[in-house]
Amino acid sequence: MTEESPALxxxxxxxxxxxxxxxxxxxVLRRVAWVACEDTRHSAxxxxxxxxxxxxxxxxxxxxxxxxxxxxxxLNEGESVALVCDAGTPAVSxxxxxxxxxxxxxxxxxxxxxxxxxxVTALSASGLTEPHFLFYGFLPAKxxxxxxxxRELAGAPFASYALVFYEAPHRIVETVGSLLSVxxxxxxxxxxxxxxxxxxxxxxxxxxxxxxxxxxxxxxQRGEFVLIVSGALSSLSSLSSADDGEGERVLKLxxxxxxxxxxAAKLAHAITGAAKKAMYDRALQLRE
Numbered sequence: 001m002t003e004e005s006p007a008l009x010x011x012x013x014x015x016x017x018x019x020x021x022x023x024x025x026x027x028v029l030r031r032v033a034w035v036a037c038e039d040t041r042h043s044a045x046x047x048x049x050x051x052x053x054x055x056x057x058x059x060x061x062x063x064x065x066x067x068x069x070x071x072x073x074x075l076n077e078g079e080s081v082a083l084v085c086d087a088g089t090p091a092v093s094x095x096x097x098x099x100x101x102x103x104x105x106x107x108x109x110x111x112x113x114x115x116x117x118x119x120v121t122a123l124s125a126s127g128l129t130e131p132h133f134l135f136y137g138f139l140p141a142k143x144x145x146x147x148x149x150x151r152e153l154a155g156a157p158f159a160s161y162a163l164v165f166y167e168a169p170h171r172i173v174e175t176v177g178s179l180l181s182v183x184x185x186x187x188x189x190x191x192x193x194x195x196x197x198x199x200x201x202x203x204x205x206x207x208x209x210x211x212x213x214x215x216x217x218x219x220x221q222r223g224e225f226v227l228i229v230s231g232a233l234s235s236l237s238s239l240s241s242a243d244d245g246e247g248e249r250v251l252k253l254x255x256x257x258x259x260x261x262x263x264a265a266k267l268a269h270a271i272t273g274a275a276k277k278a279m280y281d282r283a284l285q286l287r288e
Contacts (some may be wrong), residue, residue: 004108006077006081006108007031007075007080007081007108007110008081009028009032009082009083009113010096010100010105011028011084011113012025012084012088012089013025013046013081014046014087015087015121015195016196016197016198016200017197020047021050022113022115025113028082028278029050029084030051030052030053031080032080034055034071034074034082035047035052035055035056036056036058036059036071036084037056037058037084037088038085038095040056040057040058040088041084041103041188042085054082057071059071059095059099062143064095064096064098064099064112065098065102068103071083071099072103072105072108075103075106076106076189083099088117089115089116089117090108092117092119092137093137093166116196118195118224119226121133121192121196122164122190122195123162123164123201126190127190128162128188128190128228128230128253132161133164134153134158134161135164136149136153136163137165137166138165139175139178143178146174146175147182150179150183155234155270155273156269159269159275160231161231162230163228163285164226164227165227166224167227172225177211182208185207185265186206187231187232188204188207188229189205189210189228190228191203191205191210192212192226192227193220193223195224201220201223232247232272232275232278243272243280246274247269247272247274247278247279249262251265251266251279251283251286252286254268255286261280262283262285264283265280265282265283266279
């Protein structure tokens with residue numbers, strides 16, 4: 001970092017445990033002239049803890065365009081700026097993406113630093129084996145819009161993906177209810193709450209048991225959540241009988257109606273969200 005090469009540094013901050021702050025992140029924050037914060041009141045104690053004396057400016061979802069202009073002005077004056085959010089990596093289900101775009105449009109470099117991310121942290125402890133995952137972030141707050149979004153994810157091309165969501169404590173019960181309604185009781189749900197904090201919890205259960213787990217202890221509904229829903233393929237990986245799983249049940253009905261294997265597999269996939277290849281392979285077995 002030099003006066004001749006001002007840049008915007010995207011700096012992840014701890015989810016909770018201060019020991020997760022990387023030495024490089026601390027070094028950058030100590031050397032920049034400005035730190036753009038999602039909430040200056042939240043970030044100020046963290047920055048003081050690490051001996052950061054840079055000036056602060058607010059950069060949140062309600063002023064992102066204004067903040068971007070301020071940051072570009074600072075960069076034009078030869079001053080580097082760091083961008084932080086309240087916890088985790090900026091611009092990932094947090095403000096920052098528009099700001100980064102404006103800085104790039106102005107011709108200045110954007111330097112990303114690796115560091116804490118709640119979604120990846122939760123995935124690493126989930127035990128799910130899907131080769132692909134889709135990070136969605138926060139679902140819509142209204143029930144109808146939320147279920148519409150989930151039904152789109154239940155079909156192609158995401159039926160076999162692990163699905164990763166963020167959720168706030170005051171909506172966790174409603175959201176889990178929507179997940180159960182759309183995906184059914186057989187898929188696996190991973191609750192990852194309060195990651196890296198004192199009451200960190202990673203709980204794995206079938207979706208059908210998830211509402212009961214939440215209701216069993218009021219503490220289970222507290223904190224910031226990462227929710228991971230297993231892919232349909234995981235739920236259907238042990239198919240072995242004619243009535244084992246909703247996907248196979250629908251598939252058998254379609255085949256009994258005389259539909260060709262390919263068409264029956266495609267419809268079973270569209271109706272239940274089961275992985276298309278698993279349905280096709282099972283249809284061939286049933287035809288034989």
